[in-house]
Amino acid sequence: MSESETKRPVDFIRRIIDEDLREGRHDHVHTRFPPEPNGYLHIGHAKSICLNFGIARDYGGKCNLRFDDTNPEKENTEYVEAIKRDVRWLGFDWEDREYYASDYFPQLYEYALDLIRQGKAYVDSLSADEIRERRGTLTEPGLPSPYRDRPVEENLDLFQRMKAGEFADGEHVLRAKIDMASPNVNLRDPAIYRIRKASHHRTGDAWKIYPLYDYTHCLSDAIEHITHSICTLEFEDHRPLYDWVLDNLATPSRPHQYEFARLVVDYAILSKRRLILLVSQGHVRGWDDPRMPTLAGIRRRGYTPESIRDFCERIGVTKNDTRIDMALLDNCLREDLDRRAPRAMMVLDPLKVVIENYPEDRDEDLPAPNHPTDPAMSSRVIPFGRVIYIERDDFMEDPPAKFHRLAPGREVRLRYAYFITCREVVKDPSTGAVVELRCTYDPATKGGNAPDGRKVKGTIHWVPGGQAIAAEIRLYDRLFTAPNPDGVEGDWLTLLNPDSERIVKTAFIEPSLKQAEPEARYQFERLGYFVADRHDWDPTRPVFNRIVTLRDSWAKVKNTQTENQ
């Protein structure tokens, strides 16, 4: 734990908890993370996971994982498994507290009976359309249903028969009897049970009726003795209903709901519906496509759980509607990776270099540290010989001002190797394209230092000609070209970035990378951070994904130069 983390100010929710503890309203803290298993978790959920599990950790309490599985038509076990995998990957542990709202169906049913007996719930036989018509509008009160005053016995009978499967979907619904004239439309006799003859991923065909969210969530919290039920802002209007249900039933505990602003990140889509569309229409390769904001995608992309957690702490928890700059996530990533990722060399777009004065029959092993400032990360050896490959971008025949790399007649340093000077440029006679550089090296500069103290402006990366390994490198960029694709009403798919994925199959990596493990992360010097793809990496066909580039101040200089032209 760093100094800055311990100093970070507490958010308003923790402040509420502090007060609850101080005033004796609670003597412990119990939270929950309640995903609906109808899709994959994304970076927005990470904020909620870190908040709920983080609070439990900070206060020595517990956090449950609870699947909010009350809608059988949209939920399935694939999602349940994926969610568990992702929460674990993020670094959180719910121990043996893996719960399902569906486990509470029997109790929830009993509670409903209780409400009916109290005259606080009734079976409505209006159609969905009719109910909507009578709900009123935001400015006009609703109209009571003709079934609103059905006798308790009749309600009981109907509700039991709903459960028994005697009616078709939509024929009846159980409604809480609250206030059809409430300015809060959520209180205008909300439906709490509907008939749905669908098979549930856990309860199978045991139930013909399923409880709705507002009714289920608060009771699930109460059953689990949740002390602080934390959700996002759009549920603020539902809090009176949350309270109404708990205040009208004898529950084992009395939780309270608190709301915070959900996470919105630039250039990303977080709406579940749209994410599903991206996957189902094949705009990406799946839920774990490295461009997806899903935790599965982020993981495959190579992001570390530590950096995601750090990010979630840095963005804070408030009720402000905000949009977070992607650069913050990138920064968390670079900070984490700079510290932990071993360095290696990879050439994306190889340009052959022949070192004319290097003996043809010789080669040598050059030692290279795995980290520039952390000796504990040890070192490896890179073979050097007469032929090497450098990055095509690192050579220019006619370089602009401030270009510190290779050019005709110029000398640069090959990282951890020698100084070389470009003597000749070999071109394809028909196309004029540069195909090879003829250079000389200075044997006295072995390791990269000149005994005469002469300096070079640039250091470039390289791989050995003979022993480099061909690799596939997948370069990723933001999936959308607009900062707020989720906020676009119309055809948001036109905002997809056509260059979000670029696959390079002709890259070379240094031989030491043959031992890479799937999910191992490296910094390829001067290029960025990369991860061995967890599914496609193979010793015979290495595949690396670019996680994030390095900061590149040369790119800025270059851009301003071209702008000024």
Place this chain on the structure above:
RNA sequence: UGGGGCGUGGCCAAGUUGGCUAAGGCACGGGAUUUUGAUUCCCGGAUUCCCAGGUUCGAGUCCUGGCGCCCCAGCCA
């Protein structure tokens, strides 16, 4: 002229009984170090807290009145 929320630099965000020069991070600009144009390291910036009045010796913090933005009319969560 329905209800519920929110408004502090480009993006987040501290500021909790009104009281020292309005924290910090990201981004940005400048400089130093550097065998990654990386890292690291300094330095820079809100006369001002959505606006306008008011209370006060003193207001981002209190009062009044505006303005702006977000959410809600699923038998979704």
